[in-house]
Amino acid sequence: MRAIVYEEFSVLPQLRDIESPSTPSSGVVIDVEATGVCRSDHHAWSGHDSTITLPHVPGHELVGRIASAGPEVTDFHTGQRVTVPFVCGCGRCRWCQGGNAQVCPEQTQPGFTHFGSWADQVAIHNADANLIAVPNDLPASAMVGLGCRFATAFHGLRVRAKLLEGETVAVFGCGGVGLSAIMVARAIGARVIAIDVSDAALDRARAHGAAHTVNAAGKNSVDLSAEVVAQVLDQCPDGVAVSVDALGREDTIAAAIASLAPLGRHVQIGLLTAPPVIDMGRVIGLELSVLGSHGMAAAEYPEMVDLVIDGKLRPQDLVTNVIGLADAPAAMEALGANTGSGMTVIDLNL
CATH class of the missing domain: 3.40.50.720 (NAD(P)-binding Rossmann-like Domain)
Incomplete structure (x- = not known):
């Protein structure tokens, strides 16, 4: 698959062909439809996040369709359109069981703890606890920001x-x-x-x-x-x-x-x-x-998604730039000097 990869901190990432992710037994692999460019991606690329191991693929705000699901996944199916919080819980601890996966001690974060969504595909762990089904008719620009900034x-x-x-x-x-x-x-x-x-x-x-x-x-x-x-x-x-x-x-x-x-x-x-x-x-x-406030658990998403469906909340109005995956390295570099408040979305179909 195509992916944006960096092998050194603060060195311009490259668009490369890498191996597609394996499907976790309790997780899924998602065909990424669109993904966000977030200042947290820049902080990680700059070496400010101790969870990053190199080489690395950034990206944690995403919407897409399930390409494959592990044998332990029961609540979601192949082809389903989904999004995901940037903090994913284990689904088993008392915090996750209480609906507070955003503070799970064993949390995973795409784009931080493992390869992220600046790629054709991304793996998400513990799918039943972390995925959120989203309507097929909502634009990707309305969904991408729900993973991080709007959720927080x-x-x-x-x-x-x-x-x-x-x-x-x-x-x-x-x-x-x-x-x-x-x-x-x-x-x-x-x-x-x-x-x-x-x-x-x-x-x-x-x-x-x-x-x-x-x-x-x-x-x-x-x-x-x-x-x-x-x-x-x-x-x-x-x-x-x-x-x-x-x-x-x-x-x-x-x-x-x-x-x-x-x-x-x-x-x-x-x-x-x-x-x-x-x-x-x-x-x-x-x-x-x-x-x-550090992210949001998947259990809390329905009310926010309903506001988007009803048109009361329009995350797409923050989108000021839509680019293809090949343009993502330049967008990463630009974040260092950019103090604007608009959102850049990477469309994997461009």
């Missing part, structure tokens, strides 16, 4: 923070996952205040449903926790019900927590290079919740 945003807002219709959310950082959070919040019926340092990013935030935007450009860490928070509180004087840090910086986390109302919930999606200092006195005094 939906899980954080709906499952972890239990966001309700009519509540207000402040989203700090309007890149790909931040825009996904905005779109998920609007699909649920919440009001969104978006914060970023880029006017272009804030324009996109408004286009995707933000009711109000705050430009934090030029603010140092002290000002961010004062001027920016003051602008958020101008829109929601008692504080917001939910805050989201989609960037992964100590100052944005501080501002997000400072924007919360009593009993508010902060969702941390952005990854950090070092543990942040948090105003724990405010967390204790106002009984705030600080919640992490």
Whole structure:
């Protein structure tokens, strides 16, 4: 099969012919229809992920059809159109049995723990616990982003923070996952205040449903926790019900927590290079919740997929570029300089 392969970190990947994956006894091999280009792919290629062994095939956001199924698979069949979370559970541990495969200690991740979906085919382990059937008539562009950025945003807002219709959310950082959070919040019926340092990013935030935007450009860490928070509180004087840090910086986390109302919930999606200092006195005094979001279990997908089917959530609106597999190495390299929030999709049929 064709696959994008790199044998050294930060060295341009190559399109090659490699051996097709074997079918796991409890898993499947999927003919990839389309797959996403995610910043996490770039981090792995840059050597920032200790799970990667070389040579490697990236890719973890995908939709496709089952080409073969192992003898232990009972719930899915050959030819079925499916997607999959980027975190796949073992299906046996108490976390998986409780519907929380995203924190499974024995998790697998296509594109990280084994060869991923920047290829004609990809193997998925423990299929019955991890696959999600998707409608045949939905465009691939609506399905690809559900594996990572939209799943993380939906899980954080709906499952972890239990966001309700009519509540207000402040989203700090309007890149790909931040825009996904905005779109998920609007699909649920919440009001969104978006914060970023880029006017272009804030324009996109408004286009995707933000009711109000705050430009934090030029603010140092002290000002961010004062001027920016003051602008958020101008829109929601008692504080917001939910805050989201989609960037992964100590100052944005501080501002997000400072924007919360009593009993508010902060969702941390952005990854950090070092543990942040948090105003724990405010967390204790106002009984705030600080919640992490790392992917989403397959068991939680039906509600999100229904929002896509109903047209309330349109992940395809984030897609700004569709390329063929041969163009994927250049797209990987471009991620290092690209700060845009649009999504690139690799169409395996091009």
